[in-house]
Amino acid sequence: MDLNQTFERMAEELDELGRKLSDPAVIADQYLFRDLSRRHSELQSALDLWNEYSQAVTDRDDAEALLAETEDEEMREFIQAEYEKAAEKVEGLYNRLLLTLVPRDPRDSKNAIVEIRAGTGGEEAALFAGDLFGMYSGYAERKGWKVDVLGENESEMGGYKEISFIVEGHGAFGTMKHESGVHRVQRVPKTESQGRLHTSAASVVVLPEAEEVDIEIAPSDLKIEAFRAGGPGGQHMQKNDTAVRIVHLPSGIAVVSSNQRSQLQNKDQALRMLRSRLLEIELEKQQAEEAAVRREQVRSGDRSEKIRTYNWPQDRITDHRIGLTIHNIPAVMNGEFGPMAEALLEHEDAERLKRLVGMK
Numbered sequence: 001m002d003l004n005q006t007f008e009r010m011a012e013e014l015d016e017l018g019r020k021l022s023d024p025a026v027i028a029d030q031y032l033f034r035d036l037s038r039r040h041s042e043l044q045s046a047l048d049l050w051n052e053y054s055q056a057v058t059d060r061d062d063a064e065a066l067l068a069e070t071e072d073e074e075m076r077e078f079i080q081a082e083y084e085k086a087a088e089k090v091e092g093l094y095n096r097l098l099l100t101l102v103p104r105d106p107r108d109s110k111n112a113i114v115e116i117r118a119g120t121g122g123e124e125a126a127l128f129a130g131d132l133f134g135m136y137s138g139y140a141e142r143k144g145w146k147v148d149v150l151g152e153n154e155s156e157m158g159g160y161k162e163i164s165f166i167v168e169g170h171g172a173f174g175t176m177k178h179e180s181g182v183h184r185v186q187r188v189p190k191t192e193s194q195g196r197l198h199t200s201a202a203s204v205v206v207l208p209e210a211e212e213v214d215i216e217i218a219p220s221d222l223k224i225e226a227f228r229a230g231g232p233g234g235q236h237m238q239k240n241d242t243a244v245r246i247v248h249l250p251s252g253i254a255v256v257s258s259n260q261r262s263q264l265q266n267k268d269q270a271l272r273m274l275r276s277r278l279l280e281i282e283l284e285k286q287q288a289e290e291a292a293v294r295r296e297q298v299r300s301g302d303r304s305e306k307i308r309t310y311n312w313p314q315d316r317i318t319d320h321r322i323g324l325t326i327h328n329i330p331a332v333m334n335g336e337f338g339p340m341a342e343a344l345l346e347h348e349d350a351e352r353l354k355r356l357v358g359m360k
Contacts, residue, residue: 003050003112005091007046007047007050007170008102010043010047011047012052013043014040014043014044014047017036017039017040017043019042020036020041021033021036021037030165033079034218038109039094042100042346044268045100045101046097049093049096049097049100052093052103053090053093053094053096053097054336056086056089056090056093057090059082059089060083060086060089060090061085063082063357064083064225067079067080067083068081087097095353098353099349099352099353102350102352102353102355104174105174106175106257107176107208108171108173108174108177108210109170109171109172110172110173110209111166111167111168111169111172111173111175111208111209112166112167112173112175112176112177112206112207112208112209113150113164113166113167113173113203113206113207113208113209114136114163114165114166114167114176114179114204114206115162115163115164115204115205115206116129116132116133116160116163116164116202116203116204117129117161117162117198117202117203117205117209118155118160118161118162119182119200119201119202119203120199120200120201121185121189121198121199121200122200123155123156123157123159123189124185124189124190124192124198125155125159125185125200125201125202126155126159126160127155127157127158127159127189127190127309128159128183128185128200128201128202128259128262129159129160129161129162129163129202130158130159130160130163131185132183132202132204133160134333134334134335135332135333135334135335135337136165136167136176136179136337137165138333138334138335138337139335139336139337139338139341140167140169140172140335142336142338143169143175144169145168145169145172146167146168146169147165147166147168148165148166148168149163149164149165150164150165150166151163151164153335157190160354162335166209173207173208173209173255174345175341175345176206177206177208177220178341178344178348179204179206180204180205180206180307180343181203181204181238181306181307181308182201182202182203182306182307183202183203183204183307183308183309183310183338184199184201184205184306184308184309184310185199185200185201185202185309185310185312186198186199186309186310186311186312186313187310187311187313188311188312188313197313197349217248217271217274217275217278221249221250222243222246222247222248222249223226223246223247223249224245224246224247224267225244225245225246225247226242226243226244226263227243227244227245228242228243228247242258242261242262242263242266243256243257243258243263243266244256244257244258244263244267244270245270246274247273248278250276251281253274253278255270255273255274255275256270257269257273259269306319306320307319307320310329312329315327315329316329317329317332319340319344321341321344321347322344322347324340324343326339326340
């Protein structure tokens with residue numbers, strides 16, 4: 001892989017995007033402008049990283065050359081330390097550069113819709129669901145994200161049988177998606193008078209916020225017919241074929257527009273109607289896919305299908321997917337969730353690097 005050529009192409013694309021983003025037609029199209037702006041930001045970050053990497057390579061090579069020319073032992077020790085520092089930086093930046101070449105899930109930058117449901121454990125599970133909501137809310141606040149509750153069903157003791165909320169912020173879904181699954185808690189419930197340890201569970205589902213779907217229709221998919229509009233006659237009766245019928249061949253949907261004054265206007269109106277109908281179908285399909293994601297993520301909500309365990313007596317939280325254990329449960333449940341979230345993101349990056357190496 002020639003990184004020089006790769007990042008030269010990125011620089012060319014960045015320049016082209018800069019020109020497009022100053023085009024009034026692009027600025028007027030909020031969806032296009034948003035998508036191009038995101039891509040521009042991604043490319044700028046990647047090129048900044050490339051410049052940092054290039055400088056680190058230069059520093060390493062300069063230190064290596066100076067080391068070969070230097071005979072003074074004390075000076076050589078100093079230069080050797082500088083060389084090792086630069087070489088370590090080069091290696092770290094190289095791996096980060098590779099990650100910029102592995103496409104991320106385009107949904108990662110979206111807002112996140114989070115649903116928490118109490119599972120096995122009755123009232124204690126509902127209280128734990130409330131604890132999870134507090135953890136995510138506190139973490140979002142620390143990240144500068146906004147949280148809005150969409151719906152809630154409180155339990156008798158102040159927990160939640162279920163609660164759904166939206167986390168608004170760039171990259172919210174990319175971070176929060178790792179929370180999908182069953183969370184298990186081990187502690188003595190407030191409802192337990194004998195002080196016995198109980199195990200309960202709550203399920204979490206994380207979905208990207210649905211945005212308006214842009215419908216693109218290929219001209220080859222359309223059959224367009226013009227015909228003379230019916231109705232009352234008179235001096236304003238259209239004598240030419242102004243009405244338009246459009247059939248979308250892949251779906252069989254047909255729309256007709258005949259109340260505009262010209263064939264062109266009727267065609268535009270018919271296309272708007274067709275796009276609306278196709279949009280409705282696409283959204284229904286999207287909702288069906290999200291329902292399937294919910295079923296896969298939640299399954300039964302049973303304690304055995306866990307992604308993480310919160311053990312209060314031992315003051316530890318263990319994520320079973322990456323084998324990470326952290327302590328200080330009170331702080332974590334208060335929103336100090338960063339170390340766990342960052343570890344999961346790092347694990348995802350490591351998997352992406354493996355895929356890149358496998359593609360070489």
